Amino acid sequence: GQQVMQIPQYQHVQEGEDFTTYCNSSTTLSNIQWYKQRPGGHPVFLIQLVKSGEVKKQKRLTFQFGEAKKNSSLHITATQTTDVGTYFCAGPGGNNRKLIWGLGTSLAVNP
Amino acid sequence: DSGVTQTPKHLITATGQRVTLRCSPRSGDLSVYWYQQSLDQGLQFLIQYYNGEERAKGNILERFSAQQFPDLHSELNLSSLELGDSALYFCASSVGLQGHKYGYTFGSGTRLTVV
Numbered sequence: 620g621q622q623v624m625q626i627p628q629y630q631h632v633q634e635g636e637d638f639t640t641y642c643n644s645s646t647t648l649s650n651i652q653w654y655k656q657r658p659g660g661h662p663v664f665l666i667q668l669v670k671s672g673e674v675k676k677q678k679r680l681t682f683q684f685g686e687a688k689k690n691s692s693l694h695i696t697a698t699q700t701t702d703v704g705t706y707f708c709a710g711p712g713g714n715n716r717k718l719i720w721g722l723g724t725s726l727a728v729n730p
Numbered sequence: 731d732s733g734v735t736q737t738p739k740h741l742i743t744a745t746g747q748r749v750t751l752r753c754s755p756r757s758g759d760l761s762v763y764w765y766q767q768s769l770d771q772g773l774q775f776l777i778q779y780y781n782g783e784e785r786a787k788g789n790i791l792e793r794f795s796a797q798q799f800p801d802l803h804s805e806l807n808l809s810s811l812e813l814g815d816s817a818l819y820f821c822a823s824s825v826g827l828q829g830h831k832y833g834y835t836f837g838s839g840t841r842l843t844v845v
Contacts, residue, residue: 652833662834664832723772
């Protein structure tokens with residue numbers, strides 16, 4: 620079945636370093652969504668990308684959707700301790716009835 | 731406050747018991763989704779309702795069932811509970827299907843502990 624893979628599973632960085640997580644789908648996606656879950660919290664919607672090659676920025680976060688619409692990335696510039704959490708990507712299933720979720724990338728930031 | 735209300739926040743129960751988790755979606759959202767998240771695990775999709783009708787099923791056990799009522803709130807029933815059912819159960823809602831454009835809004839979850 621359709622799968623969404625995320626790498627890396629875990630990432631440990633020093634505060635101020637950059638961080639990137641990658642999301643790869645086994646099929647072409649009509650859109651991709653990114654969520655952040657803080658430790659002990661619930662997932663929070665960050666953004667949706669729809670167009671091939673789309674790039675969107677939210678302050679220090681840059682989201683990119685691949686040209687083939689099968690992969691995406693989230694890049695954080697100069698990480699801060701407030702960036703700690705798990706970042707999930709998700710895309711619509713082939714039957715358009717549900718989102719297929721990646722397993723997430725857990726980010727730890729050392730102050 | 732995300733606008734999605736889940737009750738109770740915590741639940742401790744014994745094996746073999748049955749519990750009901752409740753979710754009120756954000757105002758205006760017609761879709762409700764249930765997810766299970768075990769320790770250090772991703773989000774496991776259980777089931778989705780849209781305007782009272784079941785729309786999609788994930789890996790939901792036969793011991794689990796759900797429904798969405800006319801006022802759009804939803805309940806997830808877990809029966810014959812096992813130790814392995816201990817997890818965080820999230821409800822999410824969205825305006826339409828798949829959270830297009832605005833994504834899913836998650837509640838704060840119900841932490842279920844089966845002892």
